[in-house]
Amino acid sequence: MNRFSRYFSQFVGNSNMKYILVTGGVISGIGKGVISSSVGTILKACGLRVTSIKIDPYINIDAGTFSPYEHGEVFVLDDGGEVDLDLGNYERFLDIKLHRDNNITTGKIYQYVINKERRGDYLGKTVQ
Structure with a gap:
């Protein structure tokens, strides 16, 4: 069983x-990440x-080699995964810890x- 299967097997079935x-396409900065975080926060507040x-x-492979001028800052997860800054928003809004496999x-x-x-x-x- 690979790491993707192990991580997501808790949700399968x-x-x-x-x-x-x-x-919202590839347009950066229109708020897709904030909308996602906000909807998740509302659902979590409903007990989901x-x-x-x-x-x-x-x-x-990851955001570690992205140009910050082109793509924005990189967020580093607790497991060392270098990901898009949106995942930092998801962690803060939802009060959860994400892993590199969430990206x-x-x-x-x-x-x-x-x-x-x-x-x-x-x-x-x-x-x-």
């Missing part, structure tokens, strides 16, 4: 789990268990698939 997706996951289309990037997905291919997990099949 819960038929009562709901998802709220907040999208809430967590937050940010999905970014970047090829970067998914295209780069992480590529790395995961390539590592599996290198180990031979696809048994010689073409990975597309």
Whole structure:
């Protein structure tokens, strides 16, 4: 079982789990993160268990190499994960601790698939 499966397995199988997706394209600074944090805070105040996951289309593995002029500051999580500043807002608004796996990037997905291919997990099949 990989680290993603271990982390998210606590949520799998819960038929009562709901998802709220907040999208707004790639325009930075329009408040998607604050809206997400605020909605989560309201739901938590209603007695629901809430967590937050940010999905970014970047090829970067994490935000550690982002230009602060282009993307803003980097937030460092307790587990050392270097992530988008929005995750810092999620932690503060929701009063929860997030992990590096709460931040998914295209780069992480590529790395995961390539590592599996290198180990031979696809048994010689073409990975597309």
